[in-house]
Every structure is written in C-alpha cells, then in structure tokens.
Amino acid sequence: MKNHKHQPVGVFDSGIGGLTVANAISRQLPNEQLIYFGDTAHMPYGDKSKELIRQYASRITGFLLNQQHCKAIVIACNTASAAAYEQLRDQFKGSIPVINVIDPMIEAVIADDSIKKVGIIATKTTISSGVYQEKLSRRKPGLNFSALATPLLASMIEEGYYNNNISAAVLESYLSQPELKDIDALVLACTHYPLIKNEIDAFYNHRVKIFDSAEVVAAKLKWILEKENLHSEQKLAEDQFYVSDFTESFERTTKIFYSHQIQLQRCNIWKNE
Numbered sequence: 284m285k286n287h288k289h290q291p292v293g294v295f296d297s298g299i300g301g302l303t304v305a306n307a308i309s310r311q312l313p314n315e316q317l318i319y320f321g322d323t324a325h326m327p328y329g330d331k332s333k334e335l336i337r338q339y340a341s342r343i344t345g346f347l348l349n350q351q352h353c354k355a356i357v358i359a360c361n362t363a364s365a366a367a368y369e370q371l372r373d374q375f376k377g378s379i380p381v382i383n384v385i386d387p388m389i390e391a392v393i394a395d396d397s398i399k400k401v402g403i404i405a406t407k408t409t410i411s412s413g414v415y416q417e418k419l420s421r422r423k424p425g426l427n428f429s430a431l432a433t434p435l436l437a438s439m440i441e442e443g444y445y446n447n448n449i450s451a452a453v454l455e456s457y458l459s460q461p462e463l464k465d466i467d468a469l470v471l472a473c474t475h476y477p478l479i480k481n482e483i484d485a486f487y488n489h490r491v492k493i494f495d496s497a498e499v500v501a502a503k504l505k506w507i508l509e510k511e512n513l514h515s516e517q518k519l520a521e522d523q524f525y526v527s528d529f530t531e532s533f534e535r536t537t538k539i540f541y542s543h544q545i546q547l548q549r550c551n552i553w554k555n556e
C-alpha cells in the first residue's frame with residue numbers, strides 16, 4: 284500500500300482511555316482524519332499477559348491498515364505500547380510509522396534537569412514489563428525513579444468514579460505508598476489517568492510535576508508526519524470511532540474522555556476467534 288497524505292491516522296487503545304490521546308491529536312492536527320479503535324471486548328489489558336496483548340494489537344493494527352488504509356498508527360495505550368510496540372514496529376518497518384506512548388514521555392522526563400526523583404504509576408502489565416524503568420536508567424543514569432502498579436485506577440475512571448470521595452480515597456491510598464515518597468515528578472503512564480490529573484495535582488499541593496502522554500504523543504505524531512511529508516493539509520472525511528463491544532455506558536463515558544459526544548460503532552474484528 285502506498286502511503287498518502289489524505290489517508291487517516293489509526294489510533295487504538297484497550298478501551299476508551301486512548302480518546303485522551305485522540306483528543307490531543309485532533310487539537311494539534313485538525314486536518315487529520317482519525318480512525319479510533321477501542322478494544323472494549325478485551326478491556327482491561329492491564330492485567331493480561333504480554334502474549335495475549337500482542338495478539339490483540341497485531342489484529343487491530345491489521346484492521347487499521349488493511350481495512351481502514353491508515354498511513355500511521357498510534358498505540359494510545361501504555362500497556363499495549365509496553366507489550367507490543369517492538370513487535371509492531373518490526374512487523375511494519377519501513378511501511379508506516381508506528382508511534383507508542385512511552386518514548387515521548389521518556390523524552391519529556393529526561394529533558395527536565397530539575398527532576399531528582401520521578402515516580403511512575405500504571406497498570407500491572409506496564410509496571411511489570413519494566414519498560415519505563417529500563418528506558419529511564421539507560422537514557423539518564425543517575426536519575427532516581429520508582430514505579431508503582433495502580434490497577435484500580437483505570438477501571439475506576441472507566442466507571443466514571445473521579446472527582447469524588449471514592450477516587451480521593453483510592454488515590455490517597457496509592458499515592459501515600461513508600462515507593463512514591465519524596466518524588467518531585469510523576470509520570471501518568473496510563474492513557475486513562477489525564478482524567479484524574481487535577482486530583483493528583485491537588486493531592487501533592489501542586490508541588491510535584493505531572494507528566495501525561497496525550498499532548499506529548501500528539502506533538503510527536505505531528506513531528507513525524509511533517510518529517511515524512513505525510514501530513515494532511517485539509518480534512519476530507521470525518522473521524523470514525525470503532526469499539527469491539529458496544530454498551531450505552533461506553534458511549535456515555537466517551538464524553539468524559541473526548542471533548543464532545545461522539546458516536547461509537549461496533550466492529551467485530553474477532554469474528555473468526
């Protein structure tokens with residue numbers, strides 16, 4: 284398939300948390316058409332094995348490339364980026380850009396010399412993959428860091444529990460763990476977490492610098508599309524939002540993650556399973 288400027292950008296996540304990244308992309312790149320795929324039938328990815336996540340990621344990428352003719356793929360999920368990025372990059376090397384959410388975050392953290400100790404919070408699979416820990420210690424030896432799995436947060440947010448006393452109690456319990464003692468920066472290494480960024484910021488009384496992936500990933504995509512001369516100068520078609528399983532509650536929750544109401548379409552790419 285020949286890449287073309289007017290082909291869409293494919294964005295996928297385990298569910299609808301990746302819409303935080305899609306939203307940032309549509310703000311920074313208003314001329315790009317987005318095809319979003321949320322694998323709601325298999326969500327959450329955060330406690331699944333790497334092998335299974337790789338199978339899901341490969342099938343979704345196949346759908347975005349072969350059926351939707353996307354010119355670039357954004358893995359808008361830390362868990363899928365941790366488990367499947369290398370495999371997808373090698374599989375599609377030279378044909379299309381594949382962008383993960385982890386590397387742009389690492390770049391942003393290591394560029395900030397004021398940081399002495401950085402905390403990382405994410406799903407179990409992301410933390411146990413050791414990807415953030417390995418990249419930080421390789422790229423900036425001497426930087427102090429500590430990682431903590433916070434498995435309740437993604438489901439809590441998907442269910443609409445944030446900015447209330449339940450999310451405050453859950454956050455207090457996680458953020459008071461010894462791993463996060465004395466941090467001066469915190470990486471929100473899950474695409475659901477921008478929704479609780481303000482609560483986390485308030486917990487730390489604005490004293491901790493908080494990094495989330497949405498804006499840095501959108502900026503990275505913009506840089507790559509321009510460098511490869513793949514950026515669109517005019518939006519010719521509407522964005523499409525597909526999910527592998529549909530419920531009305533997903534559709535309601537999308538409003539939380541995206542700045543306006545969008546219509547989800549069910550698309551079963553797992554028919555032959």
Ligand code: DGL
Pocket residue numbers: 296297298300301326327328329330359360361362363406409437472473474475
């Ligand atoms: N959006 C996923 C991430 O960034 C978390 C949700 C899940 O566990 O599926 O890791």
